[in-house]
Amino acid sequence: GAVVSQHPSRVICKSGTSVKIECRSLDFQATTMFWYRQFPKKSLMLMATSNEGSKATYEQGVEKDKFLINHASLTLSTLTVTSAHPEDSSFYICSARTGGLSPLHFGNGTRLTVT
Amino acid sequence: AQTVTQSQPEMSVQEAETVTLSCTYDTSESDYYLFWYKQPPSRQMILVIRQEAYKQQNATENRFSVNFQKAAKSFSLKISDSQLGDAAMYFCAYHTSGTYKYIFGTGTRLKVLA
Numbered sequence: 001g002a003v004v005s006q007h008p009s010r011v012i013c014k015s016g017t018s019v020k021i022e023c024r025s026l027d028f029q030a031t032t033m034f035w036y037r038q039f040p041k042k043s044l045m046l047m048a049t050s051n052e053g054s055k056a057t058y059e060q061g062v063e064k065d066k067f068l069i070n071h072a073s074l075t076l077s078t079l080t081v082t083s084a085h086p087e088d089s090s091f092y093i094c095s096a097r098t099g100g101l102s103p104l105h106f107g108n109g110t111r112l113t114v115t
Numbered sequence: 116a117q118t119v120t121q122s123q124p125e126m127s128v129q130e131a132e133t134v135t136l137s138c139t140y141d142t143s144e145s146d147y148y149l150f151w152y153k154q155p156p157s158r159q160m161i162l163v164i165r166q167e168a169y170k171q172q173n174a175t176e177n178r179f180s181v182n183f184q185k186a187a188k189s190f191s192l193k194i195s196d197s198q199l200g201d202a203a204m205y206f207c208a209y210h211t212s213g214t215y216k217y218i219f220g221t222g223t224r225l226k227v228l229a
Binding site: 032034041042046049091095103104105106108111 | 148150152157158159160161162165206208215216217219220221222
């Protein structure tokens with residue numbers, strides 16, 4: 001149980017275009033999902049907390065207009081990287097919890113390459 | 116502010132041997148949770164083990180066990196009978212019941228030598 005599915009696993013896009021990444025909780029409802037970014041050989045950096053039915057909460061230094069988050073249902077959150085630039089190339093991981101104090105369950109990540 | 120420190124960027128262990136990965140943290144909270152996550156080359160984050168701070172007994176999951184020293188704010192992971200499949204990045208993480216945030220350490224890359 002507690003499976004989080006993330007799609008796509010890899011995406012290559014041209015500079016200036018937008019890319020949407022989906023995160024789904026397959027067997028549980030997630031009122032809150034979390035989006036992380038991971039640079040090569042680095043730790044996970046929390047970008048934002050996605051709240052179902054309300055606005056996302058962004059961490060300091062994360063541009064909310066560049067990284068649009070939508071959490072339209074209890075099982076789906078999307079992250080859209082708008083007007084992507086090469087410096088946005090990274091590994092993006094979503095996660096969710098089944099309950100308030102349960103461990104985080106992670107998607108399998110999306111490697112974004114902006115050319 | 117809470118912090119999580121993993122002082123070993125890389126560790127190596129011979130197959131079938133035992134290895135211990137270190138993690139220390141800093142917090143003023145009394146109620147919190149600690150985790151070890153494994154990230155193999157596939158980049159999938161996998162929960163290895165979890166420890167509640169209020170529990171004195173160290174958590175154990177098969178070949179994985181922790182040494183939780185609350186007063187010292189130390190949370191090390193012991194892997195017994197290491198297997199080739201244990202090779203991965205290991206992240207220590209901290210979470211309090213009062214906040215949604217997980218704080219991750221910088222990770223330790225574990226190599227298992229055949």
